[in-house]
Amino acid sequence: MDVNPKAPAPFPGEVIQTPGGGILVSRMDQVINWARSNSLWPLVFGTSCCAIEMMSTAAAKYDWSRFGFEVARATPRQADVIIIAGTIVNKMAPVLKRLYDQMAEPKYVIAMGACATSGGPFFYNTYSVVKGADHIIPVDVYIAGCPPRPEALIHAMLSLQEKIKSGMTREQIKMEKPEQSF
């Protein structure tokens, strides 16, 4: 998708122009984003059933190392992307927030499965489930499914890579325009 699309005339919202800057800076940014998007190291973070599908994606048949996701790091210090694979519960929320804060700066989040997106099958009549992981940390890509198939997870990773290359992830927008961070 092209980076700075011209907004159509009657555009309701406000278009955030990603600051292109001079040739050198934008060229440099694109090279950096390209390099970052092709070596995203996921954090080993599986809470429930989606973690098994994540492991199937890591295994030989659906092999996510074809896209640079090879190395699943155990510590947030060396991880780039958190794949929230499973339900986030009230007791787990501060832990997830702390892990997200302790990650090195270009960090992205994929909310895998219905539980991470909106509480999923545990939405009604549960006193302990956080209804969606974006209540806690900003999420870049959501995946539907309970659990989503490995192909869906790989598709989500590819769309995350697209988002990074075009500089549209939440963290990148927050970096460029700190006062407008949401």
Next chain:
Amino acid sequence: MTREELQNSLPDLAPGATFEEGGEWLNMNVTAESWKAVSHALKFTAGFDFDYLFCLTCVDWKTHLTMVYHLTSTTHRHNMVVKIKLDRTKPEVETVCDTWRTAEFHEREVFELFGVVFLNHPDLRNLILPDVWDGFPLRKDYEDPINMIKL
């Protein structure tokens, strides 16, 4: 031992026990005070040997709480259910975790979800719920407007 033999030989073990009809296994109602001696006897007397407590839970009947213990014997292969009626305002029962070690965790879970206090339990703290939690979630009158979205 079959269910009838159990029913006949149990009263001398647990004097105040009454029996319920129906259900798959023999149901025995015991008073909370006598439960300590009965549980000890159930495990260590020769003919019974109920050494495997496989399910310990609590049921909230809106007027009172009932503790339910499912026992079986790995040697004689007979099963039994023991029930104890507790009043709702101050539910207290003696712990059995020195006879069956599995009760330590199960009793902590029932303590935090139902509010039943287990006397001289070695480490009665919240196991599953966060340490600070008001109300007992699995009781019928538990209301949590913030988290619970009623269907």
Next chain:
Amino acid sequence: MGPGSIIALMIAAIAFSGIAILISKLLLKPSNSVTKGEPYECGIPTIGPSWIQFSVGYYLFALIFLIFDVELIFLFPWAVVVKKLGWVAFVEIIIFLFILFMGFLYAHKKKALKWM
């Protein structure tokens, strides 16, 4: 293989790491928060002091490793010139290793290597 090449090697080594750090300093957009600075322990704040007296077993292992590591370093220069010096160097090194092996036996008898 004069002194010039050694200096060049030193400069290249320093330059290699220096440039890498310099680049990251330039491109870095500093963003550290309080929780980022705290130690990572599986997502939970650490319990109790982590600056405690470690048991002596760890130090003993470290010391014994150090001794035999240094012994190995002595072998490198020896290996370079052993061809020129012939048998004298060989006998000398055997004595050197024998003495250190006695040290190793002493440590073993004193159960320094036994993990408590």
Next chain:
Amino acid sequence: MIEEVATTEQGDLVINIGPQHPATHGVLHLVITLNGETIKKVEPHLGYIHRSIEKMCESLSYRQFIYVTSRMDYLSSHINNHACAMLVEKGMQIEIPERAQYIRVIMDELTRIASHQLWWGAMGMDIGAFTPFFLAFREREMINSIMEETCGARLTMNYMVPGGVMADIHPNFCRTVKEFITHFKSKIDEYDTLLTGNVIFQNRMKGVGILSKEDAISFGCSGPVARASGVKCDIRKLYPYEVYDKVNFEEILATEGDSFARYNVRLLEMRESMRIIEQLIDNIPEGDIQAKTKAVLKLPKGEFYTRIETARGEFGIYVVSEGGTTPYRIKFRSPGFSNLSALDHMVRGQKLGDMVAIMGTLDLVIPDIDR
């Protein structure tokens, strides 16, 4: 008789093997008091994946709550659903057709093999060998594709319904299962040569985390953890359900009760499951696959308890029903909860590195513990 609750003296280090840790296979938080390398006390803090399933099930009908159980112990999801379906059938005296019984038992045994495979891969990774993970998942993907053909899902198959199974098996189900069995027979010997025969692996596992028979019974352990200590507790043998009484297979028992015994019990159980499938796959009877059931299922007033042998142990469901469409109170007796309570007893005095091996052989699935 209870070990005194070890206190933390001055020289002890308290560390968190916390919710996010590769060795805990999920979000189990262990607070470990260490004296140097030896462990003094392990205190599990649970609840990081407590989704209040028992409260939720009180408002789900008897057809809906089945599929929540496959989100609890997701590695034996078929077997959990099977327990729920059996509960409703026993409660309402529904007689299920012979063909459905055969299909259910085959699916259970396939799920048991898949669960043990994943455990074997994770076990290898815990000890430090990375290859078993990929080997195990290669075979597991074959089972997943078999399941997908018939049930349409890979992990949480919502295939069991009260009264039988949802759909008939895929035409080439029998062929693919037989192919899988012949393929896996040679591969499981490869598993043995890769890990079981490895001297380093044996030294890491032998004599580590000993659980005596009395302790296994007292802690309420079930499944491979208890059978490795010599406790006869296989529900398929003690209280046979479906067609398990028509199939001859052995209950794998060991006596040492250490990690290596638990490891071997699971590997031999995989072979037993293959034997069961072989005896059943060729003579699945014809007939319909689901008994007629009313649209709205109402269990009669009273209490019901079903127990089933999952890959981790005895999974029991205790339902108190007031005769309504939803259970008045439901309690899931999860095998992992009791197996975990034995961890503290087994690990005292062991080294920290051994604890990872012991936890690996306990085969914990954390949502099964927290419910």
